[in-house]
Amino acid sequence: MGILAKLSEKPWEKSQSERDNLHEGGTFSMPTAWLGLNVLFAVIGVLFLLLSIAYYHHRIIHALEYQAAAAQSASFLDLCLASGTAWFGLPKLWLLWVNTGILFAGSLAMQGLQTATRRGEAQSVRDYLIIAGALTSAFLVGQILVGRQLSALGFFAATTPAVAFFLIIALLHGLHVFGGLLPLGRVGQRLMRGDKVADLRLIVELCTAYWHFLLVVWLLLFGMLLLT
Amino acid sequence: MVDVTPSAVDYVAPAHEEDELYHPHSFLTKYIWSQDAKIIAIQYAGTATAIGLVALVLSWMMRLQLGFPDTFSFIAPEAYYQFITVHGMIMVIYLLTALFLGGFGNYLIPLMVGARDMVFPYVNMLSYWVYLLAVLVLVASFFVPGGATGAGWTLYPPQSILQGTPGRDYGIILMLVSLIIFIIGFTMGGLNYVVTVLQARCKGMTLMRLPLSVWGIFVATILALLAFPALFVGCVMTLFDRILGTSFFMPKIVEFGEQLGYAGGSPILFQHLFWFFGHPEVYIVALPAFGIVSDLISTHARKNIFGYRMMVWAIVAIGGLSFVVWAHHMYVSGMNPYFGFFFATTTLIIAVPTAIKVYNWVLTLWRANIHLTTPMLFAIAFILTFVNGGITGLFLGNVVVDVPLSDTMFVVAHFHMVMGVAPLLVIFGAIYHWYPLVTGRMLNKTFGLIHFWVTFVGAYLIFFPMHYLGFIGVPRRYFEIKDTSFIPDTVHDLNMFISVVALIVGAAQMLFLFNLIWSIWHGRKAERNPWHATTLEWQTPEMPPGHGNWGKETPVVYRWAYDYSVPGAAQDYLPQNMPPDQVPHAAPHRLQPA
Numbered sequence: 059m060g061i062l063a064k065l066s067e068k069p070w071e072k073s074q075s076e077r078d079n080l081h082e083g084g085t086f087s088m089p090t091a092w093l094g095l096n097v098l099f100a101v102i103g104v105l106f107l108l109l110s111i112a113y114y115h116h117r118i119i120h121a122l123e124y125q126a127a128a129a130q131s132a133s134f135l136d137l138c139l140a141s142g143t144a145w146f147g148l149p150k151l152w153l154l155w156v157n158t159g160i161l162f163a164g165s166l167a168m169q170g171l172q173t174a175t176r177r178g179e180a181q182s183v184r185d186y187l188i189i190a191g192a193l194t195s196a197f198l199v200g201q202i203l204v205g206r207q208l209s210a211l212g213f214f215a216a217t218t219p220a221v222a223f224f225l226i227i228a229l230l231h232g233l234h235v236f237g238g239l240l241p242l243g244r245v246g247q248r249l250m251r252g253d254k255v256a257d258l259r260l261i262v263e264l265c266t267a268y269w270h271f272l273l274v275v276w277l278l279l280f281g282m283l284l285l286t
Numbered sequence: 287m288v289d290v291t292p293s294a295v296d297y298v299a300p301a302h303e304e305d306e307l308y309h310p311h312s313f314l315t316k317y318i319w320s321q322d323a324k325i326i327a328i329q330y331a332g333t334a335t336a337i338g339l340v341a342l343v344l345s346w347m348m349r350l351q352l353g354f355p356d357t358f359s360f361i362a363p364e365a366y367y368q369f370i371t372v373h374g375m376i377m378v379i380y381l382l383t384a385l386f387l388g389g390f391g392n393y394l395i396p397l398m399v400g401a402r403d404m405v406f407p408y409v410n411m412l413s414y415w416v417y418l419l420a421v422l423v424l425v426a427s428f429f430v431p432g433g434a435t436g437a438g439w440t441l442y443p444p445q446s447i448l449q450g451t452p453g454r455d456y457g458i459i460l461m462l463v464s465l466i467i468f469i470i471g472f473t474m475g476g477l478n479y480v481v482t483v484l485q486a487r488c489k490g491m492t493l494m495r496l497p498l499s500v501w502g503i504f505v506a507t508i509l510a511l512l513a514f515p516a517l518f519v520g521c522v523m524t525l526f527d528r529i530l531g532t533s534f535f536m537p538k539i540v541e542f543g544e545q546l547g548y549a550g551g552s553p554i555l556f557q558h559l560f561w562f563f564g565h566p567e568v569y570i571v572a573l574p575a576f577g578i579v580s581d582l583i584s585t586h587a588r589k590n591i592f593g594y595r596m597m598v599w600a601i602v603a604i605g606g607l608s609f610v611v612w613a614h615h616m617y618v619s620g621m622n623p624y625f626g627f628f629f630a631t632t633t634l635i636i637a638v639p640t641a642i643k644v645y646n647w648v649l650t651l652w653r654a655n656i657h658l659t660t661p662m663l664f665a666i667a668f669i670l671t672f673v674n675g676g677i678t679g680l681f682l683g684n685v686v687v688d689v690p691l692s693d694t695m696f697v698v699a700h701f702h703m704v705m706g707v708a709p710l711l712v713i714f715g716a717i718y719h720w721y722p723l724v725t726g727r728m729l730n731k732t733f734g735l736i737h738f739w740v741t742f743v744g745a746y747l748i749f750f751p752m753h754y755l756g757f758i759g760v761p762r763r764y765f766e767i768k769d770t771s772f773i774p775d776t777v778h779d780l781n782m783f784i785s786v787v788a789l790i791v792g793a794a795q796m797l798f799l800f801n802l803i804w805s806i807w808h809g810r811k812a813e814r815n816p817w818h819a820t821t822l823e824w825q826t827p828e829m830p831p832g833h834g835n836w837g838k839e840t841p842v843v844y845r846w847a848y849d850y851s852v853p854g855a856a857q858d859y860l861p862q863n864m865p866p867d868q869v870p871h872a873a874p875h876r877l878q879p880a
Contacts, residue, residue, distance in 0.1 A: 065598060067494040069846035070590070078495060079844055083400075083487040090405045090485045094477050097511065101473055105515035108559065112519065112534070115555050123550070219550060222532040226522060 095264050099271055102234060106275055109230070110282060113223045117286055120219060148220045148283045151207055157200035158280060161235075161273055164193035168269040175262040178255050183262075187246055190269070194239060201232050220283065227279050231272065238268050307834050308407050321407035322833055323392040323478075326414050328724070330388030333414075334381050335799075337421050341376035342792050344369040353785025355766040363765040364452040367436030370763060371453075372424070374439030375461070378567060379468060380421055382709055386574040387472070387510065388417060390716060391479045391503045393724070397823035398500050400488025400841045400863075402834045404478040413478070416471030420464045427453065427460035435461045438763060440564070443535040443556050447528040449542060458528060462521040469514045469521075479507040488822075490843030494598065495862070497821045497847040498591065501598055502577020505605040506570045512609070513566035520559035527551065557619055561612040568705050569608040573601055575712040576643055579665050581847075582715050583647055585819045586662035587654035588858050590848035593646040600639035607636040617685050618692045626685040633683035637676070644673055655851065655858070659817070660734035664715030667742045668708050675704025678753065693763070696756020699749045707745045714741070714798070721802075722816050723823060726830050727809030733801040737794050744791035751780050818859045821847050825861050 068074050086093055167190035174182035205228070208221055242265050245258055310316040317325060347369045351361045361369075392410070396403050404410045427434040436452030437445055445451055446458055453461075483496070483504045496504075523534040527548070535556040536548035576597075584591040591597060613621060613629040647669050656662065678700040682688045691697060714737070721729050756762075759772055767773055815824040827837040841863040849860035856870035 064493055065602070066595070067492065068595065069492065069494045070594070070848070075845060078492045079490050081490055081492045083485075083489050083491055085484040085487075085493065090481055093485055094406060094481045097477050097480055098473075101476075101511050101515060104512050105518060108516050108519045108562075112523070112555055112559070115552060116534070116550070119552055120550060219533065222526065222530075222534065225530075226526055226532075226534075230522070 089260065091260060091264055095267060102271070102275070105230070106227070106279060109223075109227055110279065113227075113282065113286075116219050116223070147286065148224050149208065149211060150284075151204055153200060153204050153207060154280070157197055157204065158276065160193050160197045160200060161276055164190055164197060165269045165273040167193055168266040172262050172266040175255055175259050180249075180255050183255055183258070184249060187242070187249070191239065191242060191246070194235060194242075194269075198232055198235060201228050204228070220286075224283055227283070231276055231279065234275075235272055238265065238272065241265055241268075307402050309833070319411060321403070321411045323396050323404045323407070323410060324724075324831065326410055327389050327392035329414050330384055330392060330417065333418055333421055334385040334389060337376055337425070338381040338385075339799075340425070341373045341381060342795060344373040344376075346789060346792055348373065349785035349788040351765065353782040355768070364433070364436060366765045367438070367763075368428075368434045368452050368457070371436050371439055371441075371461075372428075372434050375465075376424070377706065378439065378571070379465070380424065382571045382705075382713075383472070383510070383567070384417060385713060386571060386709070387479065387503060387507055388414065388475055390499070390574060390578065391475070391507065393720070394499055394823060395479055395482050395503060396486070397826065397831060397835055398497050398821055399483060399486060400491050400822050400836070400843060401482060401486035402836060402840065405482045405486050406478050409474045410478045413471050413475035416467060416474065420468035420471060423460055423464040423467060427457045427464070430456035430460060433457055440557075440560055441524065442560070443524055443527060443551075443553055444537065444539055444548075447524065447536075448539075459525065462525045462528075465521045466518060466525075469518045472510060472514060476507045476511045479503060480511065488840045488843060491822075491862075494595070495843060495846045498577040498580035498594070498597055498601070499574070499821075500577065501601050502573040502575070502580075505601050506573040509566045509573070509605050509608060510570045513563045513570070515563075516559045517563035520556055520563070523559075524556065554616075554619055554621070557616050558613070561615045562609070564615060565612040566605075566608045569604055571705055571709050573605065575668070575709040576601060576604075578716045579668050579712050580643075580647065580650075581819075581821065582661050582665040582712075582719055583650050584848050584850060585719070585817050586657045586659050586665065587651055588657070588818075588850045589650055589654040590850050591646065592649040592652075593642070594846070594848060596642055597646055600642045603639040604636060607632060607639070611636055611683075614683050614688070617688045623685075630684050634680070637680060637683075640676060644669065644676075659718075660729070660731060660738060661715040661719035661817075663735075663738050663742075664711045664718065667738070668711040668715065671703055671711060671745070672708040675700060675702075675708055679704055691756060693761055694756035695752045695760045695762055698762045699752035699756060702749050702752075703745075707749065711742070714738070717802070719817065720823075721805070722812030722829075724830055725806055725809070726812055727805050727807075728812050728816065729805045729809060730801050733797055737798045737801065740794035740797075741791055744787050744794065747787045748784050748791065751784055755780060815861075818857070820845075820849050820859050820861050822862050825863050 067078075069078060167186050171183060171186035171190055174186055205225060208224075241261060245261055245265065248258060249255075308321045310320060310322070316322075320326060320329070347361055348366065350358055351366055392404070395401075424434075432453050432455040434453050435441070435446060435457040437458060441458070441461065447454060451458075483500060487496075523532075526532040527534050527536050531547055533548045533551035535553050536546075536551035537553060538549040539546050580591050580597060611629055611632045613625055614633045617626055617629075651666075678696070682691060682697065682700055718729055718734055721727070755777060758774070758777070760767065760777055767777065812829070814829055817824075822841055822843070823831070825841060826832075826835055842865075843862045844865050845860060845862055847862055849855075849862075851858045852860055854871055856872045860869060
């Protein structure tokens with residue numbers, strides 16, 4: 059039944075009441091934890107969407123200012139560039155591509171972990187868990203190194219808008235990735251405690267979805283930063 | 287959305303099954319690190335009240351300065367701006383949002399939907415402790431060098447992070463960090479409220495059988511989950527601007543004759559982000575109040591709520607529309623006039639579902655068996671106050687009227703009436719209504735009546751004259767006006783009068799607090815379901831409800847939440863979990879011979 063039909067019900071009427079008495083209580087036919095994760099995805103999605111809008115807002119303003127300055131005189135343009143009001147794109151750093159590859163590999167490892175959990179292969183679960191954890195940690199270290207590289211190259215957040223946005227996006231994305239390591243660590247802890255692999259299925263599936271989600275978010279944001 | 291009747295879905299695991307319920311074993315896990323939503327609700331309410339008292343004292347300080355300028359040496363101009371800022375932030379975020387969603391949401395949702403607890407109790411517990419951390423960080427900002435920020439509750443950059451604004455060094459940093467922490471904590475709680483309403487309802491509890499309190503809190507939570515990220519982004523970016531020297535919101539700017547390193551930032555962007563959160567925030571506070579007041583009115587008028595479906599639709603419609611009106615807070619920011627037209631139109635449109643709700647409350651009262659209990663008095667006072675505050679909102683929602691009134695005391699009067707006094711009246715009414723459920727005792731009625739009349743009449747004595755002050759051009763956020771040519775001397779007299787009343791109304795809140803504490807031990811013992819309410823929270827096996835709420839079996843619901851004064855029934859209320867075959871019927875009415 060659609061939401062509109064549901065909101066059109068007249069619960070005080072006898073015929074409707076008789077139908078309502080059969081209702082089991084839930085709204086969605088999915089486990090509670092999955093619904094919770096989907097709501098979390100919506101919240102995180104809005105967060106990064108707003109950051110993207112802020113980024114494009116800056117990009118457009120800078121483009122307009124740049125055009126206005128260029129139309130006036132070369133000397134004013136030079137002044138503009140020197141003061142940092144013109145737009146510098148994100149520098150092409152090979153490490154960013156490596157990090158993206160690592161995050162992608164981490165997501166694949168999580169997929170492997172999910173498959174192994176569903177099959178009940180304890181040894182594979184352990185292996186994939188270690189690989190996924192290591193790759194994700196490597197991604198986070200790699201992102202920190204990118205920040206250091208940018209600084210070493212002279213691209214300071216204070217003067218380069220694209221770098222400032224990159225830093226804020228990378229920081230918030232990285233914190234979300236780090237947050238994902240906590241339940242993944244919990245999976246490891248439960249494995250070491252001797253819990254059955256079958257009991258880990260739900261949490262592993264949730265973690266896998268979370269990893270895939272953050273990969274997609276990163277690809278979209280990275281693409282946005284690169285293409286503009 | 288799926289209709290989970292047996293024919294539609296095989297099985298949806300109820301989240302309130304016994305094996306999923308957390309059982310505390312020690313005092314610490316039962317009352318401190320508690321995962322029971324009822325305890326968490328009380329923790330939220332206690333913390334919100336405590337920080338609310340700080341906000342009350344700050345408002346007293348402001349009124350002392352405005353009413354008696356040049357009298358109190360301890361109120362310096364910098365301190366005054368800090369009082370304004372922190373008072374506003376506490377009231378909107380740390381008191382009203384936390385109390386409605388964290389307090390009432392936690393207590394009422396599981397009980398009203400027939401669940402044993404929230405669906406993610408551990409995360410729910412964390413939510414409170416993160417909230418407490420946010421409050422402590424906020425309070426800490428008073429004690430760092432330079433004190434709390436005095437940037438105004440909107441925290442607009444560039445002003446908020448430039449020299450000359452109080453608390454520019456550390457206060458603003460702590461304020462931003464506190465807000466970020468609050469949002470993280472709220473998200474944890476919000477996930478619980480939404481998923482619990484959707485998935486953990488008991489048998490027979492369809493969405494359209496939910497009490498309007500739950501609808502209000504549910505939709506407000508969705509708004510908050512979608513709106514708080516905008517504040518989060520704004521806070522993080524401002525923090526970057528302040529600490530790292532980025533220029534997200536900072537244009538090229540000169541400070542005290544010195545060219546700063548900022549360039550290219552957009553202050554307007556912050557305003558958009560802030561108000562994309564800020565306007566839904568009004569409804570994050572208002573929607574739970576709408577829902578709760580509907581239940582108070584229906585219960586104490588012994589009549590089903592008028593137009594239940596329309597009330598639900600209005601809550602949903604207001605929630606949706608609240609995301610497309612934000613820039614009516616920015617008419618004087620220099621934005622495109624066509625945007626002003628758009629946002630003025632959406633603002634007028636949102637008045638339609640809001641008006642529907644007001645009409646329905648009034649029509650519920652029409653020819654009802656009104657019991658003028660303390661909760662009912664507060665509920666009626668809310669309707670009057672909300673209408674007053676709402677109508678001045680129509681003034682300010684129109685560009686041509688807003689521009690001259692912008693930044694005057696008229697604005698202060700408007701938002702205090704509509705989202706300060708009005709929701710607080712609902713909170714008071716709700717506390718008088720549900721206090722017996724929480725404690726098993728009744729609040730003292732005499733104290734309650736004194737509290738009501740002083741608060742209600744006092745609020746009008748404070749804020750009605752403020753509209754007048756705004757009309758004659760008295761600006762807001764001014765430390766003192768002194769001899770300004772266009773401001774008559776009567777303004778000073780009026781300011782003095784308002785300040786005296788504000789002190790009295792504040793003192794009445796002390797009486798309320800005394801009543802809250804005193805009645806725990808000395809209040810009259812409450813009978814079961816003292817208001818003869820239909821909703822599930824009053825139908826628990828124990829009162830106050832025990833751990834797990836429902837004993838061995840979760841309830842089964844057979845009717846909607848508003849079966850009051852049902853024709854043919856022997857009593858004037860039918861609890862939601864009363865089976866149809868157990869409804870006591872009234873004796874047949876005999877016609878008297880002429």
